[in-house]
Amino acid sequence: SMGHRNPQGLFVDYNGNIFETEHGPKGGDEINLINLNENLQSNNFGWPISSYGSHYDVVPINKFTKKYAPLNKSHKEFNFKEPIKYFSKAVAPSQIIKNYYSNQNQFILSTLGKKSLYFLEIDSSKNLEIVKIIKTGERIRDIIYDELTNSYFIYQENTNTPKVVRISKEN
Numbered sequence: 001s002m003g004h005r006n007p008q009g010l011f012v013d014y015n016g017n018i019f020e021t022e023h024g025p026k027g028g029d030e031i032n033l034i035n036l037n038e039n040l041q042s043n044n045f046g047w048p049i050s051s052y053g054s055h056y057d058v059v060p061i062n063k064f065t066k067k068y069a070p071l072n073k074s075h076k077e078f079n080f081k082e083p084i085k086y087f088s089k090a091v092a093p094s095q096i097i098k099n100y101y102s103n104q105n106q107f108i109l110s111t112l113g114k115k116s117l118y119f120l121e122i123d124s125s126k127n128l129e130i131v132k133i134i135k136t137g138e139r140i141r142d143i144i145y146d147e148l149t150n151s152y153f154i155y156q157e158n159t160n161t162p163k164v165v166r167i168s169k170e171n
Contacts, residue, residue, distance in 0.1 A: 005024060005025070006022050008022055008023060009096045011095075013098070019031060021094065022093070024052065024090065025054060026056050026057075027090050028051045029053070029090055029091050030087075031083055031086070031096065032081070045080055049069070049072060053071065085128035091109075094141050095109075097144070097152075105121060106121045110140035111139075112139045113139075116136060118132075140154055140155070151166050151167060152166070153167075
């Protein structure tokens, strides 16, 4: 795939789909669905032509910037693939993973900026909705699932100390 700004996390499902998280510019963080059965042109997500974010205040907006990085607010209108979820205000997504504790088609998104876990549900039309947010108070760099222990391991950090947190399902 192409047209990505700053990819952070990847999750591959059993249907040949890759869920990819990426940081936008000022806002515009995205979750994209990359279909491995589609060609490269179909998997173009539009950066820097399209983004739901905006340029940082320190970027001089001149003719060059407007020409090569206009940050149009539509992907589809410019023949790019739309994200399945975008955040107008930055959350700084890191990893995305399936929620193995849910019977629904849910995912867990970890964030650096919002220091939270976002529980997302995808419907048959491939729309992602936030169903729950858990604030951890620390930046979350990574989350993995361990089948053997039926647990998630989360790598968190604050300004002083990194740590690994284990989350298990209660019976």
